[in-house]
Amino acid sequence: MLDEIDLVFATRVGETLRERGETLAVAESCTGGLLGGALTAVSGASDYFDAGLTTYAYDAKRRHLGVSREALDDHGAVSDPVAREMARGVRDVTDSTWGLSVTGVAGPTGGSEETPVGTVFVGVAYAGPWGSGTSYAAVERHQFDGDREAIRTQTVETALADLLVHLERSPPDGRE
Amino acid sequence: MLDEIDLVFATRVGETLRERGETLAVAESCTGGLLGGALTAVSGASDYFDAGLTTYAYDAKRRHLGVSREALDDHGAVSDPVAREMARGVRDVTDSTWGLSVTGVAGPTGGSEETPVGTVFVGVAYAGPWGSGTSYAAVERHQFDGDREAIRTQTVETALADLLVHLERSPPDGRE
Numbered sequence: 001m002l003d004e005i006d007l008v009f010a011t012r013v014g015e016t017l018r019e020r021g022e023t024l025a026v027a028e029s030c031t032g033g034l035l036g037g038a039l040t041a042v043s044g045a046s047d048y049f050d051a052g053l054t055t056y057a058y059d060a061k062r063r064h065l066g067v068s069r070e071a072l073d074d075h076g077a078v079s080d081p082v083a084r085e086m087a088r089g090v091r092d093v094t095d096s097t098w099g100l101s102v103t104g105v106a107g108p109t110g111g112s113e114e115t116p117v118g119t120v121f122v123g124v125a126y127a128g129p130w131g132s133g134t135s136y137a138a139v140e141r142h143q144f145d146g147d148r149e150a151i152r153t154q155t156v157e158t159a160l161a162d163l164l165v166h167l168e169r170s171p172p173d174g175r176e
Numbered sequence: 177m178l179d180e181i182d183l184v185f186a187t188r189v190g191e192t193l194r195e196r197g198e199t200l201a202v203a204e205s206c207t208g209g210l211l212g213g214a215l216t217a218v219s220g221a222s223d224y225f226d227a228g229l230t231t232y233a234y235d236a237k238r239r240h241l242g243v244s245r246e247a248l249d250d251h252g253a254v255s256d257p258v259a260r261e262m263a264r265g266v267r268d269v270t271d272s273t274w275g276l277s278v279t280g281v282a283g284p285t286g287g288s289e290e291t292p293v294g295t296v297f298v299g300v301a302y303a304g305p306w307g308s309g310t311s312y313a314a315v316e317r318h319q320f321d322g323d324r325e326a327i328r329t330q331t332v333e334t335a336l337a338d339l340l341v342h343l344e345r346s347p348p349d350g351r352e
Contacts, residue, residue, distance in 0.1 A: 028209070033216070036209030046233065052229075056226060064227065148217070
């Protein structure tokens with residue numbers, strides 16, 4: 001199911017979070033839980049991995065992550081605004097330092113002209129100390145090739161790689 | 177990571193749920209999201225799969241699933257009562273027909289005399305129509321061998337097999 005997944009990113013994310021004393025929660029859609037599955041393939045992940053919320057249905061995104069009807073209605077579930085709200089939402093409902101989200105079209109059905117099969121948005125949200133004004137969220141859009149399994153595998157690896165970029169440039173005591 | 181996983185159970189669970197017009201949500205601990213990952217490896221899973229809540233940390237079980245402090249304190253996170261409350265909790269917070277939960281010790285650390293590495297509890301909760309008195313939850317205890325990956329793979333397959341037993345004996349219009 002995920003035999004090609006490279007756990008090097010999950011391992012590096014874990015090491016970095018442990019060093020920084022920070023925690024992570026994930027919000028997934030098209031990957032259905034595989035992102036959390038990859039993170040917890042590393043023994044000792046409970047030191048930094050708090051929770052994963054797989055909000056597969058439209059309503060689940062509203063209920064469990066507080067994604068707005070406006071974002072869903074105006075932009076669709078596979079969009080920059082929804083990825084951003086998912087990342088912020090999972091960071092905040094779980095009280096984690098970092099929120100990482102993925103929403104995409106794994107196929108083979110569900111694609112459109114605007115968001116063809118293989119379109120994936122990755123959201124990264126960081127919680128700075130209260131009052132520091134350093135909290136932020138960022139989104140990257142990716143386009144992957146291949147079948148459902150290949151797209152989901154690339155999504156997991158890329159999301160972790162995207163998070164690493166943020167982890168490595170954000171100082172442990174908050175963002176510059 | 178999960179190359180050995182047999183998706184025959186995920187496929188059969190999906191077909192059965194679709195036939196019955198019922199929905200499923202999962203609550204995971206030691207599998208970290210892989211159960212949801214297996215269910216959504218099947219295209220079209222959004223017809224019956226609503227959400228997955230991976231409550232890896234102690235507090236996440238309370239916050240997102242309503243698992244009681246009493247169950248956690250008196251029996252520990254890897255226990256029959258916690259698996260039962262997780263299955264009921266995820267069924268009810270997501271308003272799904274079925275809730276499926278797993279909590280276990282994937283190892284290599286974390287085992288005890290009472291719950292050695294490889295101990296896994298699978299909870300299945302069903303929602304009957306309001307007032308019908310047919311809602312129920314059941315738990316099975318399993319003991320698996322092997323390394324972390326092998327234990328997690330067996331947990332996913334066994335949880336889906338356990339759910340199938342319930343799906344196949346419960347009439348579509350509620351339990352006898």
